[in-house]
Amino acid sequence: MTLTRRTLLRRTAALGGAAAAASLFSPALVRAQTPVRMVLNWRYQGPQAWFFLAQDRGYFADAGIEMIIDQGNGSGAAVGAVASGSYDVGFGDVNALIQLAATKPEEAPICVYQMYNKPPFTVGVMADSGIETAKDLEGKVLGGAANDGALKLWPAFVKLAGIDDSGVEITNFAPNLREQMLKGRQVDGVFGYVNTIRFSAKLSGMDPDKEIRFINYGDYGMDLYSNGMIVPKKMAQEQPELVAGMVAAINKGIADTLADMDAGIDAVAEREPLINKAIEKERLIATLQDEMNHPEIATVGLGDVDTARFDTAIGIVVDANGLPRTPDRSEIFTDAFLPPMSERITKLL
Missing domain, CATH: 3.40.190.10 (Periplasmic binding protein-like II)
Known part of the structure; x- marks a missing residue:
């Protein structure tokens, strides 16, 4: 499945023209609250701050989403949880997604916002x-x-x-x-x-x-991407407004966290009062520096990928694991739901 912004605009035009297209790219106009269950890669820690700020500040609600966020058991497990239908959204490892798409393409979800762009x-x-x-x-x-x-x-x-x-x-x-x-x-x-x-x-x-x-x-030599926001392909096809709204909300949450990291850590502490705030702030900063700060974001923006580098990463995973087929990039990632470049982060720290 290849989803492009042009394709989505054609679909929204068929559903109601300019008003529907506006709702797609202005998530605040979507009012009905749809329950969405998200599984994280791990427990509640500093690098989950943006999800909770987005929740606390009403960004998901503005997009018509009642977001339920659960702790996870690993980045690979998040991919399987979405593929199985246990969760609607996962913050999971795109390399596990590549392996699933190579072996069971009919089950594989798709990444709609690539967050970790350096191999951790x-x-x-x-x-x-x-x-x-x-x-x-x-x-x-x-x-x-x-x-x-x-x-x-x-x-x-x-x-x-x-x-x-x-x-x-x-x-x-x-x-x-x-x-x-x-x-x-x-x-x-x-x-x-x-x-x-x-x-x-x-x-x-x-x-x-x-x-x-x-x-x-x-x-x-394993210059790979890592965690991103992963959704079922069916959701991407049938609920594009919801997916775009969720991505926009998370993007805002990241921007807010960068502007006020202490507020982000406080949001984590609301869910997990026993955290050590000072260490979780250190963890957050280190994650931004070491896992999300690839130079490519200056040109493609956080959430997107460098297509040549991403294709190479797919090839590395396929070849090294002896997988039966090489999935096309469009089976793994789509930029169709990303906010405009002007609204995305191009410099982290």
């Missing part, structure tokens, strides 16, 4: 472990949550980094045990996103800058 995937190891490069992971015991995005990309990383994984043992455990398992040396390395591991370790009393070394996938 890593294996965290203890700095004094002697593990300094990807090859040093050979023969080691590694662990992570079953739906962790970095773990799902491990086969691709193995191929690109030239790792002999025949002697690697991988164990699964609950996400909240990751840093404890690493600190206790029950595993040699843990899968995750750099800033998830870094700040969770900090909350556990570790000094991640001194005690943890990160074997980053991006350092070995």
Whole structure:
């Protein structure tokens, strides 16, 4: 399915001409409240601030959406939750979406707002472990949550980094045990996103800058995108006004968070009062810097992709995982629902 702004305008013209077209690109005009269930990539933390600001400030309501936001169990799991129909919207890993589209295209949702444009995937190891490069992971015991995005990309990383994984043992455990398992040396390395591991370790009393070394996938040629807003293709086709309104609301929430990060962290704390606000603000800033601040946003804007880079990323995932087909970019991502470039972020920090 290829959805373009021109296609949507043709559809809205058929439904009522200029008024319908206006409602598509002015979500505030949509008044009926439609319940929409969103699953996040992880628990309520600093980098979820924009979703809650958008909710608290009425941006979803202005778009006719009654948004229900649930904590998640991993970026890969969010894709599966939308594909299965358990959730209407997910904040999930586009690489898991590529793998699903390559194997089960009829089930695959579509990304409508690409938020993380730099690869956050890593294996965290203890700095004094002697593990300094990807090859040093050979023969080691590694662990992570079953739906962790970095773990799902491990086969691709193995191929690109030239790792002999025949002697690697991988164990699964609950996400909240990751840093404890690493600190206790029950595993040699843990899968995750750099800033998830870094700040969770900090909350556990570790000094991640001194005690943890990160074997980053991006350092070995995996120049991938990551998390974005994912919806079922049926929703994109049948409820374009709702999808455009949701995207516009989230885009506003990000702008508001950039303007007042403390307000964003306060919004997270309303849902999770036990958070450490100072550390969650650090996590938020690090996410903006390390996962969302690719130079391409100066030209394409946050939410969109560089088409050549995105096509290359699809090829990396397909080739490294030995997938049966290469999905077209239009099966994975559409820019049809993005706000105008003038309303999107082109500089984060």
